[in-house]
Amino acid sequence: MGNLGGALTAAILVVLCSCCVDVARGQITDPNDVNALKAIKHNLIDPTNKLKNWGSGDPCTSRWRGIICGKIPSDSYLHVTEIQLFKMNLSGTLAPEVGLLSQLKTLDFMWNNLTGNIPKEVGNITTLKLITLNGNQLSGSLPEEIGKLVNLDRLQIDQNNISGPIPKSFANLTSVKHLHMNNNSLSGQIPSELSRLPLLLHLLVDNNNLSGPLPPKLAETPTLKILQADNNNFSGSSIPVEYSKIQTLLKLSLRNCSLQGTVPDMSGIPEFGYLDLSWNQLNGSIPTNRLASNITTIDLSHNFLNGTIPSTFSGLPNLQFLNFQNNSLDTIPATFDPPEAVTVLLYGNPVCTTSNAARAANLCRPTSVNEAPSGKGPQPSIVCVPCPTDKNYEYNPSSPIPCFCAVPLGVGFRLKSPGISDFVPYKEAFDLDLTSLLDLLVYQLYVERYIWETGPRLNMHLKLFPSNTSLFNMSEVVRLRQLLAGWQITLSDVFGPYELLNFTLGSYEDEFPETASSGLKKGALAGILAGAIVAAIALSVAATIFIMKKRTKRRTISRRSLGGSGCGERQGYLKSFNNIYPCVLSRFSIKVDGMKCFTFDEMAAATSDFTAQIGQGGYGKVYKGNLADGTAVAIKRAHEDSLQGSKEFCTEIELLSRLHHRNLVSLIGYCDEEDEQYLPLKENLVLQMLVYEFMPNGTLRDHLSAKSERPLSFSRRLHIALGASKGILYLHTEANPPIFHRDVKASNILLDSKFVAKVADFGLSRLAPVPDIEGTLPAHISTVVKGTPVNTAYQSDDISKIIDSRMLSYPPECATRFLALAIKCCRDDTEARPFMADIVRELETIRGMLPEGEDSVSQSMELGSGALMKSMSSSTTTGALFVSSQTSGGAHTNSGIPSGTVAPR
Structure with a gap:
C-alpha cells in the first residue's frame, strides 16, 4: 500500500505541476x-x-x-x-x-x-x-x-x-x-x-x-x-x-x-x-390580377397611371393602405368596395372631378405629406399609489397584477423595412412575436410609444419589465441585451429587419458587468489554478476508488451477502469532498440536502425484491414499498430507455428536493448505483430510482373509471380539481425555476388517505434550450387542446348528457359554472384560456356556492385566497426555465421552453 500511496502522490504532483505550468504560460x-x-x-x-x-x-x-x-x-x-x-x-x-x-x-x-x-x-x-x-x-x-x-x-x-x-x-x-x-x-x-x-x-x-x-x-x-x-x-x-x-x-x-x-x-x-x-414615371394601367392575400400596402402615387382602379383590390383581407394620388385614373368600378379600415387616397386623379366625384368624395381629400402617425401604449385604467422613487420604479401597465411596481429596461427599437402601413392591427402580434423570441411573458413588454419616420420606418420605445418581481437579476439583463444587440432573434417577416437604437440600463447601470461573460471572470487565474488543483484531487480520488473497486472485484463474497451499501460506501470514501462539491462526481457520490440516498439492497427489501408492482409509465415501473421504519412509499424505477446521465439525474433530484406544496407528491429520496456491480442479476441492471410518498387512494383516473366501486361526489370532485390547480399554480409561479408540467391528466393526479389531490410526474425536467443565431428554438410546447368535445352539450344547455350519472345529486348552478370554466380551459386560442390563478379563484368561488355542509368535505385542506395572493406577489421567474420531459400518455410530445404565447395558464 505504501508503494501505491507514493505512486499516487507522484501522479498528483505531476498533474498539479503541469496544470500550473499551463496556467502560467x-x-x-x-x-x-x-x-x-x-x-x-x-x-x-x-x-x-x-x-x-x-x-x-x-x-x-x-x-x-x-x-x-x-x-x-x-x-x-x-x-x-x-x-x-x-x-x-x-x-x-x-x-x-x-x-x-x-x-x-x-x-x-x-x-x-x-x-x-x-x-x-x-x-x-x-x-x-x-x-x-x-x-x-x-x-x-x-x-x-x-x-x-x-x-x-x-x-x-x-x-x-x-x-x-x-x-x-x-x-x-x-x-x-x-x-x-x-x-x-x-x-x-x-x-x-x-x-x-x-x-x-x-x-x-x-x-x-x-x-x-x-x-x-x-x-x-x-x-x-x-x-x-x-x-x-x-x-x-x-x-x-x-x-x-x-x-x-x-x-x-x-x-x-x-x-x-x-x-x-x-x-x-x-x-x-x-x-x-x-x-x-410609370405609365399604363394597373394590373388587375388578384394579389396575394398577405398584401398590406400598395403605393403607386405620383406616376402617370391611367384607366380604372382594379376591383380585385377591394377583396384583399389584410389590406391597409391604397395610395393612387396624382395619377390619371378616371374610373372607379362599381365593384370596388374596400372595407372602412382601408385607407384609400385618390386626390389628384381625374376621377375626383368626373361623374364619380360624389362616390369618390371621401377618397379624394388631400392629405399632408408631413403626417407622421404615432401612438402610445395603454395607460392604467385605475388610480394607483405612486411607486417608490428610488431605482426608478414604474407601474407596468400590462401586468396582470394591478398597480405592480417594478424597474424596467428601456429599449430603443426601430423596424427598418416593415411590411405594414398601420401598426395598430399588428401590435398584439408584435408583442407576442418579440416576447416569444426574448423568452418573456407577453405582459413583460410595454410599447410605450411609437412613431412612423421617413422610409417608412417605425421607431418604438419599449420597456421590458421583470415577471412578478420588482427587479431583473443581472444575468437576465445581460441575456436580453445580448439577444437584441447580437441579432440573435429574427422577427416575423411582416415586421422585417430591426435595429437596436439604445438599451437603457437605468438603475441597473451600476451593477451591469463591463462586458458579457467570456468564461473568465475577475480572479480568473486564481480560479483556473483552483480548478487545476480540484481536477488533480478528483483524479487521485477517482484513481483510489478505481483501485479499491478492483480489489473488491477479487473478493468471492457478493456485496449483497455482505450487506454492502453503495451510498454508504461511496459517501464514506468521499464525504469531505462531497460536502464541498455535491454532484461533482455524481456516479461516485450524489448528495442532495434533505434527500435520503437509499441503497439497492434497501429498495429490494422494501419491495420484496421488486415484486410489489402497482403501475407502469413512460419512465418505468412503479412499486409499492415499506421502508425499514414502516413508512409506505412508491418507488419509481427507471427502465433502460429512461436512464439519465449523472448530471441530469443530479439536477433532477436537486430540483425536486426544492418543491414543497401540499398538492404535490413529495419526493423522499432516491437510489443511484453503478449497474455493473450487479451483473449477476441480469434482468435488474437499471438502478436509478425515485422514492415518493405513497398515495393510498390511487389516482383520480381510478375513481373516474366506470369500474370504480367508490364514485366521487360533486363536492369531492370540486375539491380535487381545486387542489390539483393549486399544485399546478405553485409549479408555475412559486417554483424556482418555474416548471411547466406538460402532461396533466387524471392518472397523474394522486389522492392521499383523505382524498387530498396531489399532482405527480411534474419532474423529469431539463433546462430549456437556447435560441440559435436566428432566434429559433429547437422545439416548442404544444398548445393544442386535446380531449372529448363537450361544447355542443354545454351550448345547448343540456349538460345532463355529460354529467356522470353516478355522481347523483349536485347543485346545478355550481355544475354549470364548473363546466363553463372547463370550456374556457379548452379553447384553442392560448390567450383566451384563463391563467392558473384565475382558475383557482373561480374554483374557490364555486366551492363557496356549495350548500352548507357540502363544503366540509376537505375545506381544511385548501390554501386560503390570501395565501394565494401572497404567493402570486412574491413569485419570480428569473431563473432558467425547466419544462417537463415526461410525455407518456399525453398529446404534448414536443419538448422545449414555452414561447411567449404559452404563458403559464
Whole structure:
C-alpha cells in the first residue's frame, strides 16, 4: 500500500505541476490580439472615459469593457471573439490593426461617431459573422477585401457617408443574409453578381446615389425577401419583368427612382405583402390580377397611371393602405368596395372631378405629406399609489397584477423595412412575436410609444419589465441585451429587419458587468489554478476508488451477502469532498440536502425484491414499498430507455428536493448505483430510482373509471380539481425555476388517505434550450387542446348528457359554472384560456356556492385566497426555465421552453 500511496502522490504532483505550468504560460490573451486592441484604443477618442480599463491587466482575464474572449483548440492563448462597443460616444478612426484579431466574430461599433475609412484589413478576419458599423460618420469606399468574409452573416454599414460602388466581390459572401447599406452615398450599379448569394434575405440600398439599370439577374437570388432601393437614380430604367417571378419576395420598394415603363404584375408571388413604386414615371394601367392575400400596402402615387382602379383590390383581407394620388385614373368600378379600415387616397386623379366625384368624395381629400402617425401604449385604467422613487420604479401597465411596481429596461427599437402601413392591427402580434423570441411573458413588454419616420420606418420605445418581481437579476439583463444587440432573434417577416437604437440600463447601470461573460471572470487565474488543483484531487480520488473497486472485484463474497451499501460506501470514501462539491462526481457520490440516498439492497427489501408492482409509465415501473421504519412509499424505477446521465439525474433530484406544496407528491429520496456491480442479476441492471410518498387512494383516473366501486361526489370532485390547480399554480409561479408540467391528466393526479389531490410526474425536467443565431428554438410546447368535445352539450344547455350519472345529486348552478370554466380551459386560442390563478379563484368561488355542509368535505385542506395572493406577489421567474420531459400518455410530445404565447395558464 505504501508503494501505491507514493505512486499516487507522484501522479498528483505531476498533474498539479503541469496544470500550473499551463496556467502560467497559456491562459493569457494572444499577443497579436493585445497589440490590436491597443492600436484600436490609440485611434479612438473616448470623451466619457468608457474604455478606462483598457490598458490595465490582460484584456480577457481583466475583462476590458466590450471585449469577449474564447479559446481555440490550436493554441493555449485566449482570443478576442467579440468587440461590442455599441453607443459609447466614441469618435476617431478604426485602426487597421483590427485585422490582427484572427478569431473575431463580432465587430460592433454601432451608433458612435467614427470617421475615416473601413480598413481593408477587416477582410483578413475570415471568422467574422457580424459587422455592425451603422450610425457613424465613416467615409471612403467599401473595401473589396470584405468579399473574403465567407462566414459573414450580417453587414450593417447604413447611416454613414460611404461612397463609391458596391464591390462585385460581395458575391463571394456565401453566408450573408443581411446587406444593410442604406443611407450612404454609394454610386454605380447594383452588381448583378449579388444574385449568386445563396442565403441573402434583405438587400437594403435605399437613399444612395445608385444609377444604371436594375439588374434582371437579381431575380435569381434564391432566398430574397426584401428589395428596398428607394431614392436612387435609375433614370430611364424600367422594372425588370423578372422581379414579378421572385417567389420568395415579400416586399418591393422602389420609390423615387426615376423609373419608367409599366407596373409589373406581382400576382404570381404567393406571399407578397408590400409594393411601393411611388414618385416614378410609370405609365399604363394597373394590373388587375388578384394579389396575394398577405398584401398590406400598395403605393403607386405620383406616376402617370391611367384607366380604372382594379376591383380585385377591394377583396384583399389584410389590406391597409391604397395610395393612387396624382395619377390619371378616371374610373372607379362599381365593384370596388374596400372595407372602412382601408385607407384609400385618390386626390389628384381625374376621377375626383368626373361623374364619380360624389362616390369618390371621401377618397379624394388631400392629405399632408408631413403626417407622421404615432401612438402610445395603454395607460392604467385605475388610480394607483405612486411607486417608490428610488431605482426608478414604474407601474407596468400590462401586468396582470394591478398597480405592480417594478424597474424596467428601456429599449430603443426601430423596424427598418416593415411590411405594414398601420401598426395598430399588428401590435398584439408584435408583442407576442418579440416576447416569444426574448423568452418573456407577453405582459413583460410595454410599447410605450411609437412613431412612423421617413422610409417608412417605425421607431418604438419599449420597456421590458421583470415577471412578478420588482427587479431583473443581472444575468437576465445581460441575456436580453445580448439577444437584441447580437441579432440573435429574427422577427416575423411582416415586421422585417430591426435595429437596436439604445438599451437603457437605468438603475441597473451600476451593477451591469463591463462586458458579457467570456468564461473568465475577475480572479480568473486564481480560479483556473483552483480548478487545476480540484481536477488533480478528483483524479487521485477517482484513481483510489478505481483501485479499491478492483480489489473488491477479487473478493468471492457478493456485496449483497455482505450487506454492502453503495451510498454508504461511496459517501464514506468521499464525504469531505462531497460536502464541498455535491454532484461533482455524481456516479461516485450524489448528495442532495434533505434527500435520503437509499441503497439497492434497501429498495429490494422494501419491495420484496421488486415484486410489489402497482403501475407502469413512460419512465418505468412503479412499486409499492415499506421502508425499514414502516413508512409506505412508491418507488419509481427507471427502465433502460429512461436512464439519465449523472448530471441530469443530479439536477433532477436537486430540483425536486426544492418543491414543497401540499398538492404535490413529495419526493423522499432516491437510489443511484453503478449497474455493473450487479451483473449477476441480469434482468435488474437499471438502478436509478425515485422514492415518493405513497398515495393510498390511487389516482383520480381510478375513481373516474366506470369500474370504480367508490364514485366521487360533486363536492369531492370540486375539491380535487381545486387542489390539483393549486399544485399546478405553485409549479408555475412559486417554483424556482418555474416548471411547466406538460402532461396533466387524471392518472397523474394522486389522492392521499383523505382524498387530498396531489399532482405527480411534474419532474423529469431539463433546462430549456437556447435560441440559435436566428432566434429559433429547437422545439416548442404544444398548445393544442386535446380531449372529448363537450361544447355542443354545454351550448345547448343540456349538460345532463355529460354529467356522470353516478355522481347523483349536485347543485346545478355550481355544475354549470364548473363546466363553463372547463370550456374556457379548452379553447384553442392560448390567450383566451384563463391563467392558473384565475382558475383557482373561480374554483374557490364555486366551492363557496356549495350548500352548507357540502363544503366540509376537505375545506381544511385548501390554501386560503390570501395565501394565494401572497404567493402570486412574491413569485419570480428569473431563473432558467425547466419544462417537463415526461410525455407518456399525453398529446404534448414536443419538448422545449414555452414561447411567449404559452404563458403559464
